[in-house]
Amino acid sequence: MTTLTMTFTLNGKQVSVSVDPVDRLLDTLRYQLALTGTKEGCGEGECGACTVHLDGLPVNSCLVPSYQVRGHRVDTIESLDPRALEPFERCGATQCGACTPGVVMTAWWIGQHADLLRTHTIRELMAGNLCRCTGYDGIVDSVAEALRETGGGRRET
């Protein structure tokens, strides 16, 4: 297989790109589509800085071959409504910002599945997003606060 031209839904719109079989979704987003909001932190699926939503689930885009998203739905940080981020501003969720888009993508997904907090804690759900600056309280507080404001979830440390 040489280059493959494929179509997928990106941030709600149909997009067509030609990708190389060795391209990762992370590479296609950042270098081909100039959507640099998604970051590369490790290339091994450990840090979560590259988190995007694939068919509504948070995934590490550094581990997704680009050709696999043909016909599927991808949502990136660029599609987020900034107004939803006020609790994250207020509670200190970001410092250097390198982990932040990945953190926000996972947090956003948790916010849409608040029932998960019946079986999981926020800290467990965020454990795939490494942060070296905040010590995590600012992130966890932000998620809890955002859930509280949208009426879902319970307060937790």
Next chain:
Amino acid sequence: MKRREALTKLTGRERYVDDLPLEGFLWGMTVRSPAPRGRIAAIRFAKGVDWSQFVVVDHRDIPGPNVVALIEQDQPVLAADVVRHVHEPVLLLAHPSRDAVRRAVRSVEIVVAPEPATLDFRVSPDVLKHLKIEKGDVARALAQAPVVVSGTYETGAQEHVYLETQGMIAYLEGDVLVVKGSMQCPYYVVKALQHALARDESKVRVIQTPTGGGFGGKEEFPSHIALHAALLGLKSGRPVKLIYDRGEDMAATTKRHPALVRHRTGLTRDGRLLAQDIEVVIDGGAYVTLSPVVLSRAIIHAAGPYACDHVRIVGRAVFTNAVPFGAFRGFGAPQTQFAGERHMDVIAQTLALDAVELRRTNLLREGQTTATGQVISDGTDRVAVMERALELSGYRVKQRDHATFNATQATLRRGIGLATFYHGAGFTGGGEVALKSRLRVAGLPDGRVEVLSASIEMGQGTLTVFTELAAARLGLAPEDVTIAEADTARVPNSGPTVASRTTMIVGGLVERAADDLRRRAGLDDAAQGDAVKQAIRRWHRDHAGGTLVGEATYEKPPGIEWDDTTYRGDAYGAFAWAAYTAEVEVDLRTCATRVIDFVAVQEVGNVLNPTLARGQVQGGVVQGIGWALMEECKWRDGAMANNQLTNYLIPTSDDVPSIRVAFLENPYAHGAGGAKGLGELPIDGPAPAIVNAVARATGADPRVIPLTPERLMEIMEERADVRRPA
């Protein structure tokens, strides 16, 4: 004030060096030494690669001296004849395709005729720096002390793991070399570029791009990458981008200095310190880098925040053939304070004293002096700081509860540990004077002001705090203050963004430059708000096309005297003081330690921005937890063998509890807004507090970090073996 760039970061719109659009650029990569020591015998380029497609740079392409200028001139930009550590840069390659240059790097063989390498710093004879602090007569005091307690402690290296790896872009704009990238110290990079490229300052322009974490790892190392990218750019005439892969970053860049610390302490039977005899050895790796300064800070903090009349601290930094060690948050103080605070508990245990009372007996009181003879008279009640930590953590109650818990649980043990410690802010001794930091605040035609400094934002809050300080000083709204990009073509040298100095010292320059601006706009010092804006606008109407700028240069606060030859006097303008408690639960089946509660109490002058300050403490504490329990560098030939995030583990959100933070405020007259430096203090305390807690929980006596489960199990098994009958 909320972090001013928060929304930009939260929405992914903040652009780091690898996010910047760049036309027609080449990807650069580095070819490195495979051996820890030896002579370069040959460089073989594989057949089957069209090398004419690549830009190839070696040491002969360096226009000036082959040296990365720092404290010493000992580290080459590119190795010429000899290599002194694995991963030492030898060649640089560039190509339009990142994949091609990756393959090309694999296709170059650096053949090294190996020589025996020194890899154990504990026995390396090669001293790169020797320092000594002496107070009173330690030999006599030890000889006369009723009790002497000895202990040897070790701390391991630590890798920064900033989430944004290192990277630079270099290109020519006319005859000016422009270098942009992730860095803490734009002017360090300028100096290195000028020196090795034999360029005049006017022909070098360095711009810091938003930096995704630094923690000291981007203090001196960026100069290397800047030079590498620049050399490739100059040779090719094209823009060059050089971004490190995570594995490369972890293996080839600096780490925290490993340390070995020996204590011999003389005391009275009721625990009053009579004599402290301390030996400190740190591993500098293959080149000097910043090791002399790390050693300096290490020994200055080695005796702890305690009063003692007789102190001798002897320190040495040694060369080995390890990848050179460098700056990391704390800069020597975490290492020696791990040793000192663990030793306090060992003393308490040995003398059957209470660990809290031992500290209460010895904590510096007003008017007492440190090991360097600095009189502490800042009005902070250090005992109250400790008491607050004990109170918030429920220390005494928990100790009792743990006794019951431990007696009834089959496989779990709990304990609570304490550390009391301190951290001097700013450069040591005469360092701030030597830096001669400068800063400007400009009045813009529309009445707003612009702060121009080389102090960068890497998540610690520079942009927000400088905005707050300027706004408060001039009575402006935050929207009326803008912070200039750290572009050396525009901003003066306000010194490096290190040493917990940015708020306290450089922030003070913001305030004074704002005052100067106000005066130049024809106002008196009381003018605020609209009056200021109007005066600035009026000035511009009266001086069309002119520049209205207030300036400030660092002035040493009165009463600070330091002697660099005797290492005596006032080491820092201000110390921040802290007491941390860690509550742990150890699973005896696995010897894994979990921190289940953590209280961090500190006095850092005035807290200018509670959310930012709390975030700094929590972030530093979690780095300390990682360093204490799970961050282990595994070495092969002096380089990191576990250079992947799968195998070098930093804490996830699920590995740490909520870090409970409290501040006691005691305004520092010579710090901006009454603040003291706070960035590094939080990483000095967690490791000893945790290890002290583990000792209590298990009865073991660990003296080395990281205290991995394997290490704790070994310690507990040895102890059990000793007690088992033959």
Next chain:
Amino acid sequence: MLPGSVPEALELLASDRAAIPIAGGTDVLVHWPIRLEAHDRTYVDLSPLDALRPLSWTADELVLGGLTTYWDVIQERRARDEFPLLAAAARQVGAIQIQARGTWAGNIVNASPAADGVPVLMAYDATVVLESRRGREEVPLDCFYSGYKEMQRRSDQLVVAIRIPRRRYSFQVFEKVGARRAQAIAKVGLAVTHSEAGWRVVAASVAPTIRRCRALERLLETGFGPQGPDDLFPAISQDVAPIDDIRSTASYRRRVMARLLFHGLREQWGRRA
């Protein structure tokens, strides 16, 4: 290669013995940019083969599909109730981003001695269902591995299902010991179950393959009553062979395994089946 159906995928695998099936990519793509030799290989993309994704229930079995993910099982309430170790193990795989993409079948054929999914599947007596152009083959998981990274899968075969018999379990426990709570490779993994079919003790990260520990199972069957963890060392030495590696040491692994078994089966030791 992008097959549109399972038969097409099997054709492709039969025609190119070096082709590698790829599902979620959470093993194949790790460190992708620096693993240049991996770029030159041929991959068969399984991701569009929707028929392989769902799990299904029969009266006797839970059948995981060839593309069923960890997250699929975590979400499936009946699986949580009847096979709690599956959800327990799934939750400890990496983190949510990995659980959303990683497949049970992929975990099996990656054949890591430290795998997280394999121990619990093996403790539940799972059977691996392999399809190829030559037909269907079923291999019990506890016979699937023959050596380090060696398994009973020919290169033209695809794992299309994992069959798990439905039983009443009187005891089941899964322990994964990693260096931290999430995103950790197991230093020691243990899955222990008891049903009318007997005891299953499965260990990970302590041998070149994940395997049943027959000597330990015999101890449990015969009502052996250890006084302390050390009494399990002889059986452990028969069953596994832990090593020193970048993550841990042999002596640590051995001790941890003994302690987990001793304490975890506190109530079970000394009782005949």
